[in-house]
Structures are given as structure tokens and as C-alpha cells.
Amino acid sequence: MNGTTRARLLFCATLALAAGGCAWDGPMSTLVARSDFARAIVHVYSIVTWTTGIIGVGVFVALFVVLVRYRARPGDSSLPRQLRGHTGLEIAWTIGPALALLIIAIPTIQVVFRTQSAATPADALLVHVRGWQWWWEFRYPQLDVVTANELHLPAGRRVVLRIDGPDVIHSFWIPHLGGKRDAIPGRVNQITLTPERPGEYWGQCAEFCGASHANMGMRAVVQTPADFERWVAQQRAAPAEPAGPAAAGKTVFAASACVGCHTIKGVSAGVLAPDLTHFGSRAMFGAGMWPTTPENVAEWVKDPQRLKPGVKMPSLGLTDEQAKAVAAYLVSLK
């Protein structure tokens, strides 16, 4: 760490401690709402925080007063008044908190029922979310689009996410878009929401799911309806035929174990790993881990085990040449 970063860190720490917190708008912040669902939650969140906060401050003030005021004076061995209880007071501080809880309970119940409606609006965009060890699959059955780790949504349209998974339990969570829902094999869970503003929002698996639980990120890309339409058209089109080193990469890909698990339309039809038909169109790969550059991808296909603990993709024993060619091919798949 050099001098300036250290100084900046120190400054930020001091500021943070003084102000009670630094920035609240990190990429995973639960306090930033970019959908109706997230806004409903933040509404309850703030009621709950204020109510409990005020009670907490009250208790702390009372405790502070007691500790200062009733500290025994040295040498004073007299006994205080031996008060054993006071029914009125005790009834009061049973009823008081009960009323405070009503302040929390009423909006809570309203939002629970409002946000968990099982009905699917007819015009909603349907996305089938599947949590795999350790990546996310997004299928758009109405649009015949399949992609991984990058969830594209149109702003202003109702979206129904149907969530499950083929292996162990995961949890789908993109904080700016709302609360999490578990992806449980053998059940289908649902989130209904309307994204409100174009932007790129981070997400991450929230249920411990094995070795690379920490490496199971995703991005939601909320677009204007026009941009979304363009994206859909691009995803539905066949990728361009590769040329140059990318063409050699296609040959390596088609001849190696890749085809057993990955789908590239027209090349392979594997179903156990991310669909790579438009791999190059995704900004990140490896479940939100690295930017999709030829160098990063080459390193990955050579030895994925080293980069992502426990990953199901085996090391393929590619030479440097082959790895570079495959990377060039994959990145070309826009």
C-alpha cells in the first residue's frame, strides 16, 4: 500500500466513524432501490430502522443515566430502598413495546402480501433462472434466448423470475432490484418485479453452495425497451463465422471435451455448462469474475481449476497456442 492510499484510507475511516458510515451506494447496496420490489422493501426497512433505532437510543440513554447517577459513593455502606417491583410500570413496558411492534408489523404484512402475489400478469416477461454450482443460467422461454450470468431486463416492464436449480440450493440476489429468493432443486420460486431505471446492477449467490460460493456472481443489465429489443435480436441471431485465429479456435473447441457440456448453436449441444453461443457479448465471464478479454479467457480455458476452486470444468490440457485460439474464437462470439 503506498502513502496516498494509506492516507486516503485513514481519512475515509475517520470520516466514516464520525459520520456513522461511508457511502451507502455500493454496487450491492441493499439501500439503493431500482425496482418497485426493492422500493417496497426500503419503505419497510426505513420504518423498522427508525422504530428500533429510537427504542435503542431510549434504552441507551436510560442505561447511561442509571450508571452515572446511581454509582455507589466510596464508603457509603447504606442500603438503598429495597423495591421488589411495580406492577403499573411493568404493565406499561409490556404494552409500550407491543404498540411499537404494531408500527412495524402493519407495513410488514402489507408489503409481504403485495410483493408475493402468485399471479403472473399476461404481458409479463418470463425468465427462468437456474442456479448451478457455480454460475447462473437465464432462459427466456417467450423469446427463445438462453444466456448465463448476465440478466438483461427491459426497464418499465413487469418481469416474472421463476427460480430453481439442478444441483444444490443457491439464492438469487440482486440487491438493487430487491430481496433474495432461494433456488431450490425440486421447487420453483418466484419473484415479480418491474425494473425502473436502466443500469448495471450486481448480484451474487447468497446461500452457501460449496467450494466456490464466493465466486458465483452475476450482473443485471436493465435497458430501455429499444436497447432490450436490439439485445434480443442479437442473441437470437447466429454468431458470425470466425476468421483467422478464431477459426482455428473453433476447430479446437469442436474437437475437445468442451462440446460435452457447452452449447454453441450450430457447433455443440451440451447442457451442463453455460451456453456460449454469444459468449463474446457478455462483459464478464466465470460468473461475474473476470472481464471477457482474450487474455483472461485464454488463461481460464487452460486451467480453470486454478482460477475457480472446485469448478466443474476440467483442465483440458490445451497448449498455449490452442488456448489462445479458443479464447479468440469465444470472444468473437458476439
Next chain:
Amino acid sequence: MSVHRPASAYTVAPARASSPALSAVTSWLTTVDHKRIGILYGVTAFAFLLIGGLEALLIRTQLLRPHLGVVSAETYNGLFTMHGTTMVFLAVMPLNAAFFNYMIPLMIGARDVAFPRLNALSYWIFLAGGLFLNASFLVGTPPDVGWFGYANLTTRPFSPGPAVDFWMLALQVLGVSSIIASVNFIATILNMRAPGMTLMRMPLFVWMALVVQFLIVLAFPAVTVGLIFLLFDRFFGTHFYDVSAGADLHLWQHLFWIFGHPEVYILILPAFGIVSEVLPVFSRKPLFGAQVMIYSGILIGFFGFGVWSHHMFTVGMGPIADAAFAIGTMIIAIPTGVKIFNWLATMWGGRLRPTVAFHYAASLVALFTIGGLSGVMHASPPVDLQQHDSYFVVAHMHYVLIGGSLTGIFAALYYWWPKMTGRMLDERLGRVQFWLVAIGFNVAFFPQHFLGALGMPRRIYTYSVESGWGLWNLVSSLGAYVLGVGVVLFLVVAVRSLRAGATASADPWDGRTLEWRTSSPPPVHDFDAIPPVYGRDSFWREKHGDARGQKPAPHAERPDPHGIHLPSPSWWPLVIAVGIGMAAFGALYHLALVVIGAGVMVIGAFAFALEHHRNPAHLEQLGNLGVDHRKLAMWTFLGSECFLFGTLIATYLAYKGRSVVGPKPHEILNIPLTTLSTFDLLMSSLLMVLALAAVQRGDHRQSRIWLAGTALFGLIFLGFQAYEFTQFVHEGLTLQTNLFGSTFFVLTGFHGGHVTLGVIWLLALLVLDLRGRLGAPDATKVEVAGLYWHFVDVVWIVIFTVVYLIP
């Protein structure tokens, strides 16, 4: 087992005094003295606390900055799993048990617990379980699925190695230890109070301990059953957590949290009890609203059973269940709030003496308020959807478990240390220790609220720079180191006190309860004469009088007319625990070791049971409730068994019709045959009644006939079951066939196992009878066996109805 009631007509010299040949080591290995067992629990648990703390510091070091590689992902997953499991089962629970053991008999004016040897047994089993769990480090495969071990990540296909086996077997072993200890404490508290110590006069610590024992007895069966399913899935190929066979993964989560949420109160209520003792003493005022404090503790325990699903708001239970569990959870905040306010009122108007014990107790009031209020926050399902499995929950839970439980335990250590060791702790160094713990803890965990709000998930071994979590992780880790130094500093404080601490008087704090009425440390027999009880805070009344200063007329000293009986040391608890430990290792390495371990356990159990057979000092064990200790213990145990079978039966019903392949129940169940075996088992209960009556009359001819008859009918039932199982296997239904096979064989098989145990028990009684060693004075032993036998029969009626009769 000991008798302390004046009614006991036998005099036995204190056992330890009569065996000077025992070396110091063997005297500890064979001890049945509740005080020594308390110390064993305390020292062992503190060692595990340090191990769990070391794991925590490694975790915090890995998270110090983004992208650190101090440990690998796999190691990190092992560390947080072992940290959680260790702190819950090997540190906080047994530290609480240390004080239960040492203090409960002293506080209720007894000379030991109801079953001193069972007490030793639960300690040694706990030690075996703890060592077994940590042995996983030695073979390089620590459990790595989280302390909550969500299925199906724990099943063979996703966790093939021995790591999960270590975790699953260790939890089972520790569960056995907890149940035994709880049955013992319930009998002790209800049955062994000094004359005049009515329930409502019991100290709050004893009350909270009593609630905790009921929680343990009733909550552990759910996770026991969940772990049995996991064990069968992993070892015998059943399908309880196999989605492709139709299993529902909510099952484990329900079973785990039906246990797991009461477990929170198991961990925290003792601390509430401790604070309710410490604050009045150092405020020199009675506890404010003691009755309300008792009732609120009971209510917390009771509601604690009805809110487990608030751990499951993200699994998709639907809005109605979410709303119901949210309201239930919020209601718990009411009795908890009452406790906080009553503690404040206790200190209000007092003369606060700021000892270290008081520092810890007062800081619990503050820190638990934070932990309790953040708990109210995620009682609201919408908020929980953002906070669940994020660092917000990590912060909340540590405010409850360190700010609550561990702070309470430190308060207890500083408060009762002089009583336990006869030495004072250094108050000045103690204050330094307190402030290191308090500051370190808050710096470590308060920022984790911010991390949670910023969306940092739990259980991740690394994070990116762009996440924005770097700063608060850095602060949190630095705080954790300070906390670590604070905890270790207690060792220094303790060793200095043991080496050169000032001598403690019997009553150094001007205490209120009976433990301060005997010497520090107390004599082997606790009290020279059973202490008189004048009311709540009896000892205070004796010294200072009641609210108006009126002192009670002193009771006449009543030395026991027949001398003091103390239980003799025993090797058998240790032997049984060694057998259990061997069997657990055998399950991982070799079947032969399982057989040897089970053999050692059975031999140990028989020797244990017969060690004091017909010892005149053990004949009568009547207590305050007018019931024999052994009967009270059996009733308690059967209560636990009800929950065990209830869970098994509920699972059978939940999985009914979910099998994806046949055979189905109605295609295979032989109702006429089972009706016959059911009739046979019911008749055996009749014979059992006759046998007990004959033993009570001292009619040996009849008692032998009916005991043999009951056992025979039991054997016939088992024969029917063996025939039925064989038929099913021939017709293509095994444990592995489908969900019906898995649930059917495990449920009826467990019942069959209970019948087998009952038959062995009856045959043992029969052999005693045939050898002329079972007469009218031993009727209670037959009665206890009978209670168990009747219970097993009743369970069968339920199983017969649910499995066979209801289509």
C-alpha cells in the same frame, strides 16, 4: 445416585475420603462431584472457545483485504463451519453447563445433582464428541458445509469425503450428551430443592436453567431425526434428501430450525439468568419484578418453539406462512423487552458497585439491546429478504451470542470465581480485560451491520475491490484481534488469581443466594447442614432482613440425622463415553471398530446400571414433587421421545405419495398380519402391569412369569416385524427403493429398535429376579422400565394407525 433428604436412613462415609489410594488423575477421571464436573466442563469448553476463536481470527485475517489468499476456499469453508459448530456446541453450551453443574445444587441447597454418575457421563460424552469433531482437522477434512449443514449439499453426491460424516456423527454424540444432562438437571431442580425453596423462590439463574433444559429435551429430537435421515442417506442409500426420488429440501431446513431456533434461547437464557443474579447483588437491591422475569423467561422459551421458520423467509413458503412467522417472532420481543426494562429498574435507585462482574452484566444489557433490536428488524420478511445470509445477520447473531451469551459467561466467571476457587480475581487487570473485550467486540461487529447493508453475503472467502466492502472488513478484522487479546488475557487474570490471588471469604460480594452461605470453595458435601430458606433472596434476608429490615426468626440448624451420603466415584461413565467415541470413529474407518465400541458401551452401561444395585443408600429417591427421581427422569426422557417419534411420523406423512416409483403402501402392507402383531404388543403391556404388581407384592413366582411373558411378547412382536421386513424385501421394497421404503423402514425400524432395547431391559430384570436380587424395594426400577415399555406400545398404536390404517 445420592439421597439428601432427611428421610434417607443410610449413612455412608464420603467416598473420596475413603479412597486415599486414588491418585489425583483417577480421582478426576472417576469424579461424580457436581463441582468437579462443573470445572471439567468449564476448562474443556474454554479450551474449545480458544480453538473456535483461533478459527475466527483466521477467517478475519482472510477477509482483512480484498483478494487475500491466506487460506484456500476449501479451508475457509472448513474454518467457518468449524467455528460455528465449535462455538455453539463446544464452547457456549458447555460453558453454561459448567455453571449449571457447579451452581444449581448450591443455589437450591442440595448436596449434588439427582444423578451424579449420569452427570459425569454427559461430560465424558461431550468430550468424546468434541474431540471427534476436531479430529477431522488431523485427517485434513474438516466439515465444510456450514454449521447448519443444509441438505442436499451434505449428501454423498455433493460432499463425498468424510468431512460431513465427522460433523453429522459429532452432532449426534453431542446431542446425546445434552439430553442426558438436561434430564438430570430437570430432576435435580424439580426434586432436590432444600425445604422451603419453593419454585417461585428459586433464583433466576436456576429458573432460566430449568427453561433451557426443557428446550434442550424438546428441541434436540428434531435435529436428531434430521441427522438420522442424513446418516441413512449417506451410509445406506436412502432418499430423504434426494430430489430425484421426490424429496423436498425444505425438510432438513424445518427439522434443523425447529431445533435451531430454540437453540438460540438455549444459548442466551442462561446469560439472562446470570445477569439477573449479578445486577441485584452489585446494585444491593432485589431483582425488579422477579416473578415477571420468571414468566417472561418461560414465555420466551415457549414462543421460541413457534418461530423457527423466520430463518426460512427466502425459501418461498408463501405470504401467509411468512406473515404468521413474522408476527410470532415480533411477539418474542415483548417478554425480551420486559427483561431489559426490569434490569434497568433493578439498577435504578441502587448503590452500583462497579466490579468487573457488574461491568459485564451492565454491558450485556446494552449489547443485547442492539442484538435484540436488529433481530426485530429481520423479523420483518421484506427486510429479511435483503438482510438474510448477509453480514447484517452475522452482526446480529454475534451481538446476541458474544454481546449476550459470552458477556453473560464472563460476568458469571468474575462473579462466581471466588466461590469456585476460593481466590479473588484481580479487579484492575479484570477491568482492562473487560474493556479490551468490549471495545474489540464492538469494533469487530458493529461495522458488519454496514457490510450487510452494503450487500456483503455471508460465507464468502473473498471479495472484489469494487464491492466497496474493503474498509469495513479491515476495521472489523482489527477489532477481532483486540477481542482475541481480551479473551486470552482472561487466562492471565485467572492464572494470576490461582497462583497469588487474595483469599476469598465465603461471601465476598454480600450475596443474596444460598451458594454464598457456604465456604469458598464449598466443601465436598456443599453444606454442613441443609440451609434454611426464608424466601426469595433467602441469604440476604438472613443478613439484612426484608424490605423493612425485619429479619426472619432463625430456623433451628438441622444437621442430617443420618449423616451425609456422598456418591462414590465411578469409572463407568468414562468407559461408556470411550465406547461411543470408538463407535463414531468406526463408522468412518472400519465396521469392526463400531462393533467393539458398541460392545464397550453395552458392557459399560450394564456395569453402570448394576454398580449400585440394592445399595441401601440408593433405594429411596423421593423428591420435592413427591415422585422418585428416576420416574421423573423417565417422564422427561419420554417427553423427548414423543418429539423424536413425532418428527419421524410427521416426515412419513409429509413424504406420503411423493415416491416417484413403486411399490406404494397399499400394494404391499399386510394389514391383517400387523393387526395381530399390534394385538400382541398391546397384550404385553397388560403383562407388564401384572409384573410390576407382582414385584411390588414381593411375589417372586408371579413376577418371574410376567416379566418373562412381557419380554416374550416383545420378542414375538419383533419376530412379526422381521418377517414383515423380509417379505417386503422379497417383494422389492427396501430402504433404497423409494421414499416410501426409506420413511417406512426408518420409522418402523426405529420403533423396533426401541422394542429391542425394552426386551433387553426386561430380560435383565428377569435375570436379577431369577437370582433373587429383585424384590419389593426395587419396584421403582421395574416401574421405570414399565413406563418405557408402555410408551413404546402407545407409539406403536400411533404408527399402526398412521402407516397401516389410514389409506
